[in-house]
Amino acid sequence: MSKRNVVVGISWPYSNSNLHIGYIASSLSGDILARYHRMKGDDVVMVSGTDSHGTKMEIRAKAEGCSPKDIADRYDQNFREALKAFSFSFDKYSITYDKFHKEKCKEFFIKLFENGYIVPRTEKRTFCTTCNKFVADTEIKIVCPVCGKETKADNCDCGYVPVEKDLEGATCLICGHKTELRENSILVFRLSAFKKQLKKLLDDNKDIWRANSVNETKKYLDKLIDRDFSRDLAWGVEVPIAGYEDKKVWVWYEALLGYITDTMELGEEQGFDWQRFWKTNVEPDREKIVYMCHAKDNIMFHSIMLPAMLMGLKDNFYTNIHMVSAEYLTMNDVKISKSQGNGFEALEMSKRFDTDSLRFHFALNGPEKKDANFTLDTYAVTHNSDVVNKFANLINRTLKFKGLETLPEGIVDENVYNRVKDIYNIVGDCIEKTEIKKATSEILDLIMETNRFFDDQKPWAQFKEDDKTSFNNTIFTCAFVLANLTNLLEPIMPKTTEKLRNFLQIDSKPTWELICVKPNISLDKVEPLFSRI
RNA sequence: CGCGGGGUAGAGCAGCCCGGAAGCUCGUUGGGCUCAUAACCCAAAGGUCGUGUGGUUCAAAUCCCACCCCCGCAACCA
Secondary structure, eight states: OOOOOOEEOOOBBBBTOOOOOHHHHHHHHHHHHHHHHHHHHEEEEEEEEEESSSSSHHHHHHTTTOOOHHHHHHHHHHHHHHHHHTTOHHHHHHHETTTHHHHHHHHHHHHHHHHHEEEEEEEEEEETTTTTTOGGGEEEEEEOOTTTTESSSOOOOTTTOGGGGGGGGGGEETTBEEEEEEEEEEEEEGGGGGGGHHHHHHHHTTTSHHHHHHHHHHHHHHHOOEEEEEOSSSSOOOOOOOOTTTEEEOHHHHHHHHHOOOOHHHHHHHOOOHHHHBTTSSSTSSSSSEEEEEEGGGHHIIIIHHHHHHHHHSSOOOOOOEEEEEEEEEEEHHHHHHGEEEBBHHHHHHHHHHHHHHHHHHHHHSSSSSEEEHHHHHHHHHIIIIIIIIIIIHHHHHHHHHOOOOOOOOOOOHHHHHHHHHHHHHHHHHHHTTHHHHHHHHHHHHHHHHHHHHHHHHHHHHHHTTOOHHHHHHHHHHHHHHHHHHTTTTOHHHHHHHHHHHHHTTSSOSSSSSOOOTTTTTTTTTTOOOOOO
């Protein structure tokens, strides 16, 4: 198969709290896709970064008496450590206050303005006369006209979403004084202009998108409205249009373009043309894939906003985004003890448990099509039963067979051989359809089948009966499966497969194709890979 | 009547698009094995598939309708 140009974009975590294990669960599919495509020989860029701007950052900085950047840096460090601990194989992980990113975002903004897709408009906005500035809905409180309770103005717990007239006479949360509605100059992105193109995009892709993406996108397409791309903030990417110098761009505008700016910067660093991955007219004969991995609350931004922005640039951008939208990882047990701080921060989890085994758990039990509840008990079951008892035990009973010092030479069982040969396509198809859960389950099936094969052959009896040939064939066949598991499991459990490759003295890089195992290698390095919890 | 995802043995899930004898893992019970981290293998028990004495059909977990519950969205939180 010919090489493909693959972008894996993972949603940008927001820098106002430590990275949560749920982020790992919903983003893992991205790392699996990237690793798989690299093994297939495709050119891959896997990108993301820390989303560091926005209203919340300013509010927090004020509350904590530091700069928004201080807060961003604090969490950015946490994100990087956690993502590294979980073996996320980013080609580029940046941060949105980075100069390169800001400059490119401004260039794109000007382009959209020149193309007539960003236009000036005047609208009434909440103005605090005491603070002397326009304030965001989340910075003011109102009395909800539906339930009668006091609430922040962006939305009420009762479900009501306030409209403009409800904001009349709202109270500023910063200074406590009344606000008023004032005319404000804003810059609007004409999202509604892309309705037809976005509908076609959905039509073209609805068979491979997950159901939640398709339906959620449909909902917005029916009534697309233009969006305010400017914000009255001090912290962010400056609006590069004359007359709007005191404003910043909407965080989503620039965070979404981060996928592009990351690729551009990576291209400069590594000396390749970033357009290979994003432009239809560059390497047009190569298939392109752009995966966007995120949780369900992010759907419309990736399926509508980003493609619309790329279309608006009118520069041959590839917009056939492959939506990989996860549901939510919930933690019922955790909500109870949240006030005491819970142990479900990603970095903390990485220190308490084996990260490969957690990756395996999320690949098998993650929120792929519906919310998944995470508890330590259910994780312990996956770890002890699937990872240790089934997989690690297969390694040990094969490679640490009593008295075995070197791997005997034998003939691989024909049925096992064919099964292993076929499973590459089966698992590969699942991964390319972003059915990670099914892919993982297929691999687990192979492991269980191999344990069954082992039992059926009874190598302990073959060994005693001095049926050396049969014994050698049995062990060699199982070792052959293990060797191929170092490939098949590489996208899911990269640290473990590296250790197993080491045991089997496999020197070549992992590839998505059948490999053989070397006979007569020493087995004295083999040791247990996991401990039970 | 706002929109979307979900509700399947004690637990966690698959099956639903495209209707055709309810599957998988864990747990439980019984048996086997002794290579392996008390791991592995075989077998059994366990479900009116959220509710409906609702519709379509020869046939419904699957299609249609009504209702209930959990989660998300609802465009200035990101």
